[in-house]
Amino acid sequence: MYTSHILGNPLTVNQKGNDPNSANWRSRTFTYDSVSHLLTANNPESGNNTYTNDANGNLNTKTDARNITVTYGYWGTGIIESDGSGNFQREFIFSGGKRIARRDISTGNVYYYFTDTLGSAWGRRTC
Numbered sequence: 001m002y003t004s005h006i007l008g009n010p011l012t013v014n015q016k017g018n019d020p021n022s023a024n025w026r027s028r029t030f031t032y033d034s035v036s037h038l039l040t041a042n043n044p045e046s047g048n049n050t051y052t053n054d055a056n057g058n059l060n061t062k063t064d065a066r067n068i069t070v071t072y073g074y075w076g077t078g079i080i081e082s083d084g085s086g087n088f089q090r091e092f093i094f095s096g097g098k099r100i101a102r103r104d105i106s107t108g109n110v111y112y113y114f115t116d117t118l119g120s121a122w123g124r125r126t127c
Contacts, residue, residue: 007036 002013015026031040037057042048047065054060054074063069070089073080079092093101102111 005032007032009036009038 001016003011005011009032010028010030012030013028014022016022017025019025026044028044029040029042030038033039033053035057037053038051040048040050049065050063052060058074059072061069061071069084071082071084071086073082077094079094080088081090081092082088088105091103091105092099093103098115099113101113103109104111
């Protein structure tokens with residue numbers, strides 16, 4: 001069960017399962033700015049996360065419930081993710097707006113992402 005605002009973004013999502021008791025549902029809540037950029041996400045698994053965007057609307061930072069901030073940088077067709085100390089963690093490569101690969105910088109492992117003809121992700125392979 002979910003609710004959304006006028007632009008279609010989810011505001012609340014309740015996982016009910018087969019339990020009619022709302023006290024046992026797993027609820028998620030989200031807030032957005034006026035142009036639909038995600039500002040906060042509160043999830044049972046990770047607590048409250050906050051997000052900031054740069055002037056172009058790209059995700060700039062994500063701060064989790066432990067107050068750990070991940071920073072994102074953009075170049076050409078990729079995104080670099082760094083931890084709160086500025087150490088690069090992961091690099092994501094996109095083509096046609098879809099994520100096609102990720103490289104974990106500390107290990108050098110590369111993961112390729114695959115989709116079906118509808119664009120749904122269906123697999124990941126390490127090379």
